[in-house]
Amino acid sequence: MAPNHKVRRTPKAPRPRSSLAQRTRNTASTASPASARDRVLRAAAHSFVAHGYAQTTVRDIARTVGILSGSLFHHFDSKEELLEAVMTEVSARNTERMQAAALAEAGTLERVRALLRSELDAIHGETGEAMTLLVTEWRSLGPAAQARVLVLRDAYESVWLSALQAAADRLAPMDSFILRRLLQGMTAGSAHWYRPRGTLSLDALTDRIMTLIAPGAATGHDKLAPRGRRARA
Amino acid sequence: MAPNHKVRRTPKAPRPRSSLAQRTRNTASTASPASARDRVLRAAAHSFVAHGYAQTTVRDIARTVGILSGSLFHHFDSKEELLEAVMTEVSARNTERMQAAALAEAGTLERVRALLRSELDAIHGETGEAMTLLVTEWRSLGPAAQARVLVLRDAYESVWLSALQAAADRLAPMDSFILRRLLQGMTAGSAHWYRPRGTLSLDALTDRIMTLIAPGAATGHDKLAPRGRRARA
DNA sequence: TTGCAAACCAAGCGCTTGCTTGGTAGCTTC
DNA sequence: GAAGCTACCAAGCAAGCGCTTGGTTTGCAA
Numbered sequence: 469m470a471p472n473h474k475v476r477r478t479p480k481a482p483r484p485r486s487s488l489a490q491r492t493r494n495t496a497s498t499a500s501p502a503s504a505r506d507r508v509l510r511a512a513a514h515s516f517v518a519h520g521y522a523q524t525t526v527r528d529i530a531r532t533v534g535i536l537s538g539s540l541f542h543h544f545d546s547k548e549e550l551l552e553a554v555m556t557e558v559s560a561r562n563t564e565r566m567q568a569a570a571l572a573e574a575g576t577l578e579r580v581r582a583l584l585r586s587e588l589d590a591i592h593g594e595t596g597e598a599m600t601l602l603v604t605e606w607r608s609l610g611p612a613a614q615a616r617v618l619v620l621r622d623a624y625e626s627v628w629l630s631a632l633q634a635a636a637d638r639l640a641p642m643d644s645f646i647l648r649r650l651l652q653g654m655t656a657g658s659a660h661w662y663r664p665r666g667t668l669s670l671d672a673l674t675d676r677i678m679t680l681i682a683p684g685a686a687t688g689h690d691k692l693a694p695r696g697r698r699a700r701a
Numbered sequence: 702m703a704p705n706h707k708v709r710r711t712p713k714a715p716r717p718r719s720s721l722a723q724r725t726r727n728t729a730s731t732a733s734p735a736s737a738r739d740r741v742l743r744a745a746a747h748s749f750v751a752h753g754y755a756q757t758t759v760r761d762i763a764r765t766v767g768i769l770s771g772s773l774f775h776h777f778d779s780k781e782e783l784l785e786a787v788m789t790e791v792s793a794r795n796t797e798r799m800q801a802a803a804l805a806e807a808g809t810l811e812r813v814r815a816l817l818r819s820e821l822d823a824i825h826g827e828t829g830e831a832m833t834l835l836v837t838e839w840r841s842l843g844p845a846a847q848a849r850v851l852v853l854r855d856a857y858e859s860v861w862l863s864a865l866q867a868a869a870d871r872l873a874p875m876d877s878f879i880l881r882r883l884l885q886g887m888t889a890g891s892a893h894w895y896r897p898r899g900t901l902s903l904d905a906l907t908d909r910i911m912t913l914i915a916p917g918a919a920t921g922h923d924k925l926a927p928r929g930r931r932a933r934a
Numbered sequence: 935t936t937g938c939a940a941a942c943c944a945a946g947c948g949c950t951t952g953c954t955t956g957g958t959a960g961c962t963t964c
Numbered sequence: 965g966a967a968g969c970t971a972c973c974a975a976g977c978a979a980g981c982g983c984t985t986g987g988t989t990t991g992c993a994a
Contacts (some may be wrong), residue, residue, distance in 0.1 A: 520841075522753070525950080535972065539973070540952095545953095641912065642912060646901070650887045650913065654887055655886070657886020661882045680873055680913045760980095760982095771983075
């Protein structure tokens with residue numbers, strides 16, 4: 469087996485900086501609009517999603533940020549810590565967004581729909597959230613990092629679970645835990661085939677899934693799902 | 702980017718052998734019950750599924766087979782060809798099994814159920830099929846190999862599509878292509894959480910999914926899905 | 935008995951990988 | 965204006981990777 473998962477050293481967290489202004493170099497306070505650390509994080513997230521963790525080299529990430537590979541380790545202690553940071557940030561941000569989206573709705577079923585739409589946004593949205601990484605690259609994390617991220621993941625999942633339980637009488641008759649797992653399969657799997665620029669909108673996709681889990685319930689938009697449409701590309 | 706996907710050389714296919722009898726070494730005709738090539742294939746499939754393609758080294762595979770890493774290349778030209786061979790064999794075998802399972806049923810909905818059960822079998826069954834690899838490790842294949850495997854994958858998918866179209870009036874009102882993609886998400890995703898040794902049987906899981914895609918239809922076994930059950934571990 | 939091919943070993947090559955080290959440029963602070 | 969900090973470069977190391985090479989063992993066929 470390829471020896472992954474090194475032991476953790478001292479956690480790195482360069483002091484936050486203030487000023488702006490763009491230079492050839494990102495020095496102490498003349499940072500880019502997005503700080504150097506954030507730019508590394510974004511580049512890493514994008515590359516991890518697009519090509520996978522193992523297929524992405526630290527040299528790739530450094531190149532897109534515009535620095536040398538060694539300089540990455542000024543911001544992060546290891547490549548794995550970079551993955552953990554991406555996962556941590558992504559799941560924290562999305563738990564927040566999801567909760568806000570749910571609270572904006574009154575009905576139980578409408579809340580489930582809001583959660584669903586929010587999750588699809590996190591996967592396909594223009595903000596380029598890397599939510600799928602939590603599933604697809606889970607085993608690229610070492611056990612210690614897994615345990616740490618799992619705490620955030622559980623918080624995210626508990627929001628889902630209570631929303632599903634609250635709407636249980638309007639959903640397909642099924643244990644909420646199983647329903648959630650099936651739902652996650654559908655949303656995560658959509659990363660492999662759904663193309664945001666295609667003919668199927670994210671709202672329409674949300675409706676299709678709602679049709680499955682809440683049969684007979686009008687789901688708001690696009691009530692009768694038109695047949696014979698294609699989603700390709 | 703990590704330089705994968707080398708060019709193809711001459712395809713290797715050692716002549717098939719006949720006799721049996723176990724020795725310390727697998728020579729021309731005194732092969733193990735499963736030929737050496739098959740044992741390599743099985744070991745590779747198992748390791749690819751368990752730890753991922755990138756995390757599996759050729760030394761790992763060789764060790765579980767009981768040979769040295771260099772000897773692997775007597776059977777396969779490259780590690781990627783090994784992955785391709787696994788995918789090819791798996792999708793060919795499962796297309797066959799699935800078609801047989803479907804033809805054993807008369808009704809359109811029963812056929813869909815048979816396909817579904819067959820796919821779940823391929824993912825979780827005791828035969829240890831590596832069906833999930835086709836999704837999870839798809840991008841580990843180079844473009845050329847992808848094109849070759851895609852032919853088999855398309856055959857598999859077309860069986861699904863025609864079954865779904867035939868049963869369309871008894872399924873959730875939705876384009877069959879989209880329904881298939883959502884279904885595949887549920888089945889493939891189950892690899893991440895479903896445990897065959899748990900309290901939820903594969904038949905019961907099949908029923909839960911059928912409940913979603915064919916609401917109001919009695920699905921054969923286990924008609925009213927009991928609530929409040931847990932599937933964990 | 936010799937010839938031959940398949941199956942494998944032993945050794946290691948060349949390359950890429952994540953990461954380290956020692957030093958420097960630019961900015962802030964006192 | 966010196967100290968001190970962050971951000972970065974330049975160079976390269978050790979380890980692990982897929983894969984190659986040359987030779988040996990084994991069984992079978994002629």
